[in-house]
Amino acid sequence: MKYNQVTIKDIARELGISPSTVSRALKDHPDISPETKKAVNELAEKLNYTPNIVALSLRQSKTNTLGVIIPEIVHFFFSTVISGIEDVAYSAGYNVIITQSNESLLREKTDIKALFNSRVDGMLISLSRETSTFEHIDATLAKGVPMVFFDRVYDTPTSSKVVVDDLSGAKEATLHLIEQGCTRIAHLEGPPNLGITKQRLEGYIEALNESNIPVNKDIIMSCPLGTIEEGKSATEALLKMDNRPDAIFATNDPAAMGAMQAIKEAGLKIPQDIAVVGFSNWFFGALLEPPLTSVDQPGFEMGQEAAKLLIRQIEVKSKDNSEPVPETKLLKTRLIIRDSSLKKGKK
Structure with missing residues (x-):
C-alpha cells in the first residue's frame, strides 16, 4: 500500500539544493557547511522524513x-x-x-x-x-x-x-460497596493524563452522588504509576486519618493489592474493617486472601x-x-x- 513518504528529493527541491547535498548533510559529511546541515535537518524533522532506502523501495506492496x-x-x-x-x-x-x-x-x-x-x-x-x-x-x-x-x-x-465502559464499571464497583453498607469510600486514582483514569474517577463520583454520599477529596489518593507500592503507600496514609475509610476502590488491581497489604500490616481485617475492590480482574486476584473483587474487562x-x-x-x-x-x-x-x-x- 502507498504511504505519503517524504524523500530526499523533496527536501532538496524545497531548499533549492541537490539531492546529493541533502544526503551528505543528513550523514553529517564534513564537506557540508554547518548552515546547510542545520537547514536540511530542520526541514527533514518538519516534514517527518524517515531515511530508510530499503523500505522506500518496497512501499508499494502490502x-x-x-x-x-x-x-x-x-x-x-x-x-x-x-x-x-x-x-x-x-x-x-x-x-x-x-x-x-x-x-x-x-x-x-x-x-x-x-x-x-x-x-x-x-x-x-x-x-x-x-x-x-x-x-x-x-x-x-x-x-x-x-x-x-x-x-x-x-x-x-x-x-x-x-x-x-470504564465509567459504568467504576460506578458499578462503587455502588456495590455502598450496598455493602460502606459510606466512606476512598479512591486510589491512576495516571492523571489517561482517559481511563478520568472515566473511573467519574464513575466513582457518580455512584456517590446518586447515593447522596458527599465526595471527599481528602480520600481520593493519587497513584500515578498504579503500582502495588503506590497503592500500599496511599493506603497507609488513609489509615492514619482520624476517620479512616471503610472501603477502597482502586483504579487497577495492583493498587488494590497494595491497599490489601497495608490493611493487613495495620492489623485490620478485609472486608470487615475495610472492603477493597480493584479494576481489570488480574487472574491472580482470585488467589489472594481474601480473593479480590474486581471489574473484569473483555x-x-x-x-x-x-x-x-x-x-x-x-x-x-x-x-x-x-x-x-x-x-x-x-x-x-x-x-x-x-x-x-x-x-x-x-x-
Whole structure:
C-alpha cells in the first residue's frame, strides 16, 4: 500500500539544493557547511522524513503485517488483548509484530518508528502512561499509516478506537460497596493524563452522588504509576486519618493489592474493617486472601474488535485508496464479586 513518504528529493527541491547535498548533510559529511546541515535537518524533522532506502523501495506492496504497541506485555489484561488480536489477524492472513513501550513515551516513539520502517500495513496502539502529547502519532498518521487505538486511546476524530465502559464499571464497583453498607469510600486514582483514569474517577463520583454520599477529596489518593507500592503507600496514609475509610476502590488491581497489604500490616481485617475492590480482574486476584473483587474487562474481545477495525481500514485503503469512516467500539465490563468486598456475606 502507498504511504505519503517524504524523500530526499523533496527536501532538496524545497531548499533549492541537490539531492546529493541533502544526503551528505543528513550523514553529517564534513564537506557540508554547518548552515546547510542545520537547514536540511530542520526541514527533514518538519516534514517527518524517515531515511530508510530499503523500505522506500518496497512501499508499494502490502506486507500483510500488523504492528502492535502495548504498555506492558506482563500485564494480564494486555496479554489477553494480544491473544484477541492474533486470533483475528492470523485468520485473515496477517502476521503480527508486538512491541511494548514499557510505559515510556520515548519507547513509544521509538516503537512507532520501528514499526513504520518495518513496513507494517497498520498499527494497533495503547498509549503509555507518560503519553500526554501526540506529535509523534500525528506525524505517522500524516504519512497515511492506518491506526486503531485500544483501551488507552488518542481521542482523535480521524482514527477508530476500542474502549471498555470504564465509567459504568467504576460506578458499578462503587455502588456495590455502598450496598455493602460502606459510606466512606476512598479512591486510589491512576495516571492523571489517561482517559481511563478520568472515566473511573467519574464513575466513582457518580455512584456517590446518586447515593447522596458527599465526595471527599481528602480520600481520593493519587497513584500515578498504579503500582502495588503506590497503592500500599496511599493506603497507609488513609489509615492514619482520624476517620479512616471503610472501603477502597482502586483504579487497577495492583493498587488494590497494595491497599490489601497495608490493611493487613495495620492489623485490620478485609472486608470487615475495610472492603477493597480493584479494576481489570488480574487472574491472580482470585488467589489472594481474601480473593479480590474486581471489574473484569473483555480483553480478548477488545483485541478482536481492534484487529477487525484495522484490517477493514487497510483493505478499504488498499482497494481504492479511500478512508473508511472512523468507528468507536464501547465494550461492557462485568463486576466479579469476591470476598474482599462482601461485608454482608452475600453477593
